Amino acid sequence: MATAEIFAPPEPPETPAKSSVGFSPLTRYLLVRLALVLPMIWVLVTMVFILMRVIGDPITSASAGRLTSEQIAERKADAGFDRPILVQYWEYLSGLFRGDFGTTLTDHRPISDIFVVNGAATLELSIWALIVAFSVGMPLGRVAARYRDRLPDVLLRLAAILFYAAPVFFVGLLLKLAFAPFGWPVAGRASTGAELALQDVSPQTHIMLFDAILYGNTGYIVDVLQHAVLPAIALGLLTGGVFLRLVRVNLLQTLQMDYVTAARARGVPEKRVIRKHAFRNALVPVVTVMGMQMALLLAGAVLTETTFEWPGLGFTLTEYLIRRDFLAVQGIVTLLAVVVGVTSFLIDVIVAFVDPRVRF
Amino acid sequence: MKNTRRGVVLLAGMALVGIAAAGCGAGKTSEEGLIVGTTDKVISIDPAGAYDNGSMQIQTQVFSYLLNFPEGSTELTPDAAEKCEFSQPTEFTCTMKDGLTFANGNPLTAKSVAFSYQRIVDIDDPNGPVSLLTNMKSVEAKDDKTVVFTLNSPNDQTFPQVLVTSAGPIVDELTYPADKVLDDAAAVKANAFSGPYTIGTYQKNQLAEFKANPDYDGAFNKPKADKVTMKYYKDSNNLKLDIENGNIDVAWRSLTPTDIASLEKADGVKVHVGAGGELRYMVFNLKTMPGDDDDQKLAIRKAMASSIDRAELAEQVYKGTYAPAYSILPAGVPGAVESFKDMYGEKPDKAAAQKFLDDAGVKIPVTLPIQYNPDHYGSNSDQEYNAIKRQLEASGLFTVKLESTEWDTYSEERVNDGYPIFQLGWFPDFPDADNYLTPFLAPKNFLESHYEDDVTTKLLDDERTDGDQTSREATFKELQDRVAEQLPILPLLSGAQIAVAGDDIAGVEKTLDAAFKFRFTSLSKK
Numbered sequence: 008m009a010t011a012e013i014f015a016p017p018e019p020p021e022t023p024a025k026s027s028v029g030f031s032p033l034t035r036y037l038l039v040r041l042a043l044v045l046p047m048i049w050v051l052v053t054m055v056f057i058l059m060r061v062i063g064d065p066i067t068s069a070s071a072g073r074l075t076s077e078q079i080a081e082r083k084a085d086a087g088f089d090r091p092i093l094v095q096y097w098e099y100l101s102g103l104f105r106g107d108f109g110t111t112l113t114d115h116r117p118i119s120d121i122f123v124v125n126g127a128a129t130l131e132l133s134i135w136a137l138i139v140a141f142s143v144g145m146p147l148g149r150v151a152a153r154y155r156d157r158l159p160d161v162l163l164r165l166a167a168i169l170f171y172a173a174p175v176f177f178v179g180l181l182l183k184l185a186f187a188p189f190g191w192p193v194a195g196r197a198s199t200g201a202e203l204a205l206q207d208v209s210p211q212t213h214i215m216l217f218d219a220i221l222y223g224n225t226g227y228i229v230d231v232l233q234h235a236v237l238p239a240i241a242l243g244l245l246t247g248g249v250f251l252r253l254v255r256v257n258l259l260q261t262l263q264m265d266y267v268t269a270a271r272a273r274g275v276p277e278k279r280v281i282r283k284h285a286f287r288n289a290l291v292p293v294v295t296v297m298g299m300q301m302a303l304l305l306a307g308a309v310l311t312e313t314t315f316e317w318p319g320l321g322f323t324l325t326e327y328l329i330r331r332d333f334l335a336v337q338g339i340v341t342l343l344a345v346v347v348g349v350t351s352f353l354i355d356v357i358v359a360f361v362d363p364r365v366r367f
Numbered sequence: 368m369k370n371t372r373r374g375v376v377l378l379a380g381m382a383l384v385g386i387a388a389a390g391c392g393a394g395k396t397s398e399e400g401l402i403v404g405t406t407d408k409v410i411s412i413d414p415a416g417a418y419d420n421g422s423m424q425i426q427t428q429v430f431s432y433l434l435n436f437p438e439g440s441t442e443l444t445p446d447a448a449e450k451c452e453f454s455q456p457t458e459f460t461c462t463m464k465d466g467l468t469f470a471n472g473n474p475l476t477a478k479s480v481a482f483s484y485q486r487i488v489d490i491d492d493p494n495g496p497v498s499l500l501t502n503m504k505s506v507e508a509k510d511d512k513t514v515v516f517t518l519n520s521p522n523d524q525t526f527p528q529v530l531v532t533s534a535g536p537i538v539d540e541l542t543y544p545a546d547k548v549l550d551d552a553a554a555v556k557a558n559a560f561s562g563p564y565t566i567g568t569y570q571k572n573q574l575a576e577f578k579a580n581p582d583y584d585g586a587f588n589k590p591k592a593d594k595v596t597m598k599y600y601k602d603s604n605n606l607k608l609d610i611e612n613g614n615i616d617v618a619w620r621s622l623t624p625t626d627i628a629s630l631e632k633a634d635g636v637k638v639h640v641g642a643g644g645e646l647r648y649m650v651f652n653l654k655t656m657p658g659d660d661d662d663q664k665l666a667i668r669k670a671m672a673s674s675i676d677r678a679e680l681a682e683q684v685y686k687g688t689y690a691p692a693y694s695i696l697p698a699g700v701p702g703a704v705e706s707f708k709d710m711y712g713e714k715p716d717k718a719a720a721q722k723f724l725d726d727a728g729v730k731i732p733v734t735l736p737i738q739y740n741p742d743h744y745g746s747n748s749d750q751e752y753n754a755i756k757r758q759l760e761a762s763g764l765f766t767v768k769l770e771s772t773e774w775d776t777y778s779e780e781r782v783n784d785g786y787p788i789f790q791l792g793w794f795p796d797f798p799d800a801d802n803y804l805t806p807f808l809a810p811k812n813f814l815e816s817h818y819e820d821d822v823t824t825k826l827l828d829d830e831r832t833d834g835d836q837t838s839r840e841a842t843f844k845e846l847q848d849r850v851a852e853q854l855p856i857l858p859l860l861s862g863a864q865i866a867v868a869g870d871d872i873a874g875v876e877k878t879l880d881a882a883f884k885f886r887f888t889s890l891s892k893k
Binding site for chain 2: 078114115120187192193194195198202206207313314315316318325326
């Protein structure tokens with residue numbers, strides 16, 4: 008009887024019950040995340056609005072020193088900046104919902120145009136940088152874990168610290184100095200001829216590589232790729248250093264798990280243990296951290312884009328900051344806040360699919 | 368599986384090597400035309416919304432003016448006008464050429480001219496050139512061919528020159544709104560251009576493609592290059608690297624003195640130096656500067672003038688890209704003399720400086736609070752003012768308290784008596800000596816340093832309304848001597864126009880003239 012009890016099949020785990028309102032755990036998890044992300048974006052947008060008003064109204068900021076106080080008052084009235092702050096806030100929020108971010112003060116450019124054109128440039132740079140970060144962080148993290156506390160591990164840990172501690176503009180400058188003498192392109196997203204030609208692509212995505220592919224000119228594709236190499240390395244190393252350390256630590260923890268010990272006991276070769284059993288599971292926390300790295304990536308993009316004349320959101324943001332065009336700054340910072348919020352939500356979704364434990 | 372993975376890695380490796388191989392030596396192709404790089408920024412193509420170098424650079428290429436300066440000349444020459452002259456002491460009348468059109472086919476008439484000037488005044492944009500039109504009382508198109516400017520003060524000899532400045536581009540009244548600035552995208556789309564070039568592809572502050580306008584028949588010569596592309600840089604270091612590597616043909620404004628010195632030694636490029644115009648100087652707030660009374664304040668100013676070594680500043684800080692300025696008028700401007708050199712000498716003279724202070728009973732050492740700005744007049748301002756501090760303190764007569772403030776705050780505080788002694792710079796609107804005098808010395812001048820002098824004001828009125836160049840130049844000399852004697856400002860350095868071009872580019876030196884117009888029409892490939 009006792010034997011029978013011992014060998015009796017375990018009770019099947021309780022099937023995840025639907026919630027009282029009929030949602031599956033996954034749906035409930037996603038709804039909760041979505042419910043969290045919306046207030047987060049609202050808080051960020053509100054903070055941007057308040058911060059921009061704390062330092063004065065946009066008209067005075069952009070025109071002080073060049074207009075009399077009467078002229079400033081007149082322009083403030085025209086633009087509605089003399090109305091109660093709550094009225095301005097409501098108008099700002101309702102504008103955001105309608106997709107109307109307004110027009111910059113200094114060059115009368117629709118802010119939505121900045122999102123489309125310069126946003127695409129930042130997106131492209133971020134993707135290249137993530138590719139570099141993964142290419143550096145994943146394999147080297149694995150190597151570091153495998154050679155724990157030996158010379159390769161020590162060197163790679165040092166490199167990781169250097170990667171994320173070195174200011175991105177400094178790394179960019181070093182790369183420029185190293186590669187410029189060989190004629191490697193150090194500024195812009197493409198050479199002038201390619202950039203001009205790609206303006207005629209229809210439909211224009213503003214993502215240079217796609218535009219070059221749509222244009223169908225191999226020379227332009229290569230040219231676009233060349234221009235992306237140095238900025239992607241400068242920005243990618245920043246995140247790559249974080250990934251390297253993260254992969255190393257997680258892999259080391261995973262290698263101490265029981266199922267890994269069991270695999271070793273069964274005589275599975277160490278390489279296979281790492282590749283098939285430990286490494287994949289060690290990547291789950293990396294996906295989680297990717298969401299947080301997005302903010303770091305965007306912050307780094309401001310400096311990378313400025314260093315390499317990459318006309319993305321960060322580059323444009325500094326231009327408008329210098330001109331004290333706070334309507335433009337407000338629009339760009341709002342977009343960056345929304346991007347960070349949405350990315351964070353998407354990462355949560357991915358993690359939920361990759362690691363079912365988080366749904367419960 | 369293993370083989371597949373190795374194959375992918377090999378393929379990726381080959382792709383990288385391919386990109387690398389193609390990257391080394393990557394440059395421009397001949398079909399791109401000429402490429403000119405700059406760190407200037409465009410505020411607006413619309414003349415009503417811009418009064419800055421970057422915007423003027425575009426306007427010079429794509430708009431016609433009533434009058435203009437042809438290559439190598441400071442002689443006013445008809446552009447869209449057939450002729451212009453004073454019809455009355457307070458009336459300046461221009462007759463238009465026949466059959467002018469904008470590139471979009473709309474007619475360019477006297478009505479377009481009157482519209483262009485009036486809307487600058489009506490829009491009164493804070494970035495616009497309305498301040499250049501203070502002497503314009505009204506403008507009226509009498510008919511399609513005749514436009515009459517009515518002036519506030521009679522016989523203003525500088526008014527014709529104003530027509531060539533940022534206030535002068537003629538816009539299409541059927542395209543540009545009368546009450547607001549037209550955004551750049553709309554301006555490019557409308558193609559309402561009438562200069563030697565029109566704009567093709569345009570990405571604000573990134574790229575601007577200029578295509579020769581076959582219908583242009585104005586003061587500039589016909590474009591030698593059919594296509595010129597302007598590439599905008601944020602960082603002058605990238606501009607320098609790109610001209611050095613042959614990725615662009617011309618680097619026009621602004622390279623640092625160190626970059627210029629380095630490019631002078633580089634192969635394949637040539638540094639072109641043209642007529643100067645920029646003036647760097649110190650301003651004295653006559654109310655708040657050190658000194659117990661006006662005599663002591665004047666003595667301190669004179670002692671400072673006797674203690675500065677301009678040549679050292681020019682050579683050590685600016686590597687020879689600036690020249691010593693011994694007058695409020697930079698050398699080369701018609702009528703310029705070296706009043707400061709005559710009065711205070713070329714080199715520091717401690718004995719003379721001490722005598723000025725002793726005679727006025729000034730207690731030595733004098734503490735001098737000097738403000739400079741690190742972000743508006745180039746990155747070398749910091750070195751420049753530290754060198755000035757060293758020179759002044761080396762005399763043993765001064766203790767300098769040096770402070771710097773970023774531009775926005777600086778421009779507000781300096782006009783509110785915030786700074787007793789401070790740095791400013793000046794880039795002329797037009798090549799006439801008056802542009803270095805009236806804005807600085809007339810009542811309610813832009814310096815706002817409490818300088819006002821009846822004799823000077825009278826002299827300024829005389830030179831502005833004097834049609835005879837010889838007697839006008841005599842008045843200029845008198846004014847320059849007066850500035851050296853009264854010292855409302857202390858001129859330090861004057862800057863040449865500097866462009867760097869590939870060895871295979873011709874015409875750069877021809878456009879670097881005293882008119883301060885960088886004409887793409889002059890440039891070509893050898």
